[in-house]
Amino acid sequence: MESVSPPAGRRLGPRSLRGAIVLSTVGLMTISMVVVGLFIQLLLSRAAHKDVDEVLHQRATQAVGLIQDASRNKLTVPTDTLEPGIEVYDAAGRLVAGSVGGSVQELAGEMSTSRSEETRDGADGQARLLALPFITPSGERGVLVVTQDTRPYERSERYALYATGVLAVLVIATSGLIALRVTRQALEPVTQMAQRAANWSEHDLTQRFDLGPPTNELAALGETLDHLLDRVASAILAEQRLTAELAHELRTPLTSIQGSADLALLRGVPDPSTRRDLEQISASAREMNAVITTLLELARDESPDSRRRTCTVADLVPALVSAASTVTVVDRTAGSAASIAAPRDLVVRAIQPLVDNAVHHARSTITLTAVDRPDSVELTVSDDGPGVAQALRDQVFEPGVTFREGGAGLGLGIARRVARSFGGEVGLAPELAQQNGGGAAFVVTMPRR
Incomplete structure (x- = not known):
């Protein structure tokens, strides 16, 4: 059975135009914020790595300068001015001074024989190391290994991720609410027009919107619906007139046929074959009359x-x-x-x-x-x-x-x-x-x- 559901003017469902617009807006903003968040994280990560490398180079350059100033005759390390997290190795890879400590000690030892500038990350990802070879004024070679704790930078990236997530949720929620409000205000008149048109088509074919000249989309829609209601009313009235005229034109000869057949049967028909024919004519006339009555009632506009x-x-x-x-x-x-x-x-x-x-x-x-x-x-x-x-x-x-x-x-x-x-x-x-x-x-x- 086909059923007609009530108009869903205030219902936000997945099949409504308003719901589709809101869901599309929320989906688009979600994708946009995910892309923006990934871009921000990538940008912050690269910026953090660059900052760490710059700090490592600055510390290493400063420490090498102090060592070169103190090493006029032989390799000498001024331990009193050497910052924590720095180790100095001689040409044979032996530790001369300094200490890095922690889990990067072994990695610092591996980098002590580097022949060129080298940068590595610690195994736990919480430190970054720079190996910088140098030559003293006396001609001795050595390697300076500098470490930098990266946890503050990672903490900043994490806080930025949290802030981006909160901002994304606020932007998505705000976009959804704005889309819902705008679509509600824009589609509410359309919903009311549809409800009125449905009610008028059932009860009053003379009602029209009469929104005036089509100066905007709603006025153009109202004018279109007015023309549609005019055609619907004309079609219904034409059908009612046609059925009424057909009923009048057909019922008169049918009544005459049925009356003549019944009258002939009342008078008596001695021939059995003729009597059966008259009975068939009378029954068919009654059946046709019932069909015409049914079709006429269907075409009429019931109250x-x-x-x-x-x-x-x-x-x-x-x-x-x-x-x-x-x-x-x-x-x-x-x-x-x-x-x-x-x-x-x-x-x-x-x-x-x-x-x-x-x-x-x-x-x-x-x-x-x-x-x-x-x-x-x-x-x-x-x-x-x-x-x-x-x-x-x-x-x-x-x-x-x-x-x-x-x-x-x-x-x-x-x-x-x-x-x-x-x-x-x-x-x-x-x-x-x-x-x-x-x-x-x-x-x-x-x-x-």
């Missing part, structure tokens, strides 16, 4: 009061059983007590063609079964006849298609159209027919009040 009328399955059964007087009717509808959100006469017109079809095909019995669902009532009409051929199951509700000898192919199509007019549906249920031992089974789904 809201008539749409709010309800009924129950118990209200429908007497009319359905009386139409099946030639076969046995098994009534299994006692378990249904829900109210159907549709007028009784309209529901009967939706089910009557199914009952007539079951009576025509049943061998001896038809069965009526009703089940209450959370939002609907399902009424099943089944018979013990030959059933519906597999090739016709997808076509039985199309106009002009029939699997009944002498049928016009209109009944089932009209039944579905009537059911859909009050929010119901009619369908074939072959699995229920198989459970019942064969025959045909049709299910009418009706909305609950």
Whole structure:
């Protein structure tokens, strides 16, 4: 059954335009802030490495200058001015003075024989070492190893990462709120216009928005909807006039045909063949009159009061059983007590063609079964006849298609159209027919009040 959900003007869901815009904005800002955060971290990391290297070079250059000033005759290290974290090695790689301590002592020893400037990171990543070879004025060679603690720089990078994360969250949240507010203000008039248009199309075809000249997007939309409502109103009024004229033009000759046939039958017809023909003419005229009445009622614009009328399955059964007087009717509808959100006469017109079809095909019995669902009532009409051929199951509700000898192919199509007019549906249920031992089974789904 096709159902129409209420307008979601104030609902933010994944399928709404407002939700899609907000989610897109939040997603875009999230990606942007991640990219910006990675760029900032990369920039800070490179800047920190550069600063550490500059500090190492400054310390190493200063220490080499002091050593060269003190080493006029032989390699001499002024220990009183040597900063902590510096070691001096001679040409053979022996420690002359200084100490670096900690976990980088072994690495400093490995760098003591370097022949060129060399920079390495400590194994724990908390220090960086620089090996700088030098030559004293007396011609002696040595290697100066300088270490620099990198933990303050890493701590600064970590604080910058935390600050970037907090800033990113604030920017994303602010962007989402701004997008939500802007889209709400921009789309609220559109939602109201859609609701008004839907209400007017059901109750008052003369109402229009009348927003004036299309000076902006909303005014242009209002003008477009006004033109659309004009065309809808013209189409509905034209259909109502056409159906009224057709009903008047067709009912008059049909009444004359039926009256003439009934009058001839009342007078008495001695020829059995002629009598059967007259009875067929009279029955066909009645059936055509019922079809015309149903189509006319569907085309009319019903009032809201008539749409709010309800009924129950118990209200429908007497009319359905009386139409099946030639076969046995098994009534299994006692378990249904829900109210159907549709007028009784309209529901009967939706089910009557199914009952007539079951009576025509049943061998001896038809069965009526009703089940209450959370939002609907399902009424099943089944018979013990030959059933519906597999090739016709997808076509039985199309106009002009029939699997009944002498049928016009209109009944089932009209039944579905009537059911859909009050929010119901009619369908074939072959699995229920198989459970019942064969025959045909049709299910009418009706909305609950």
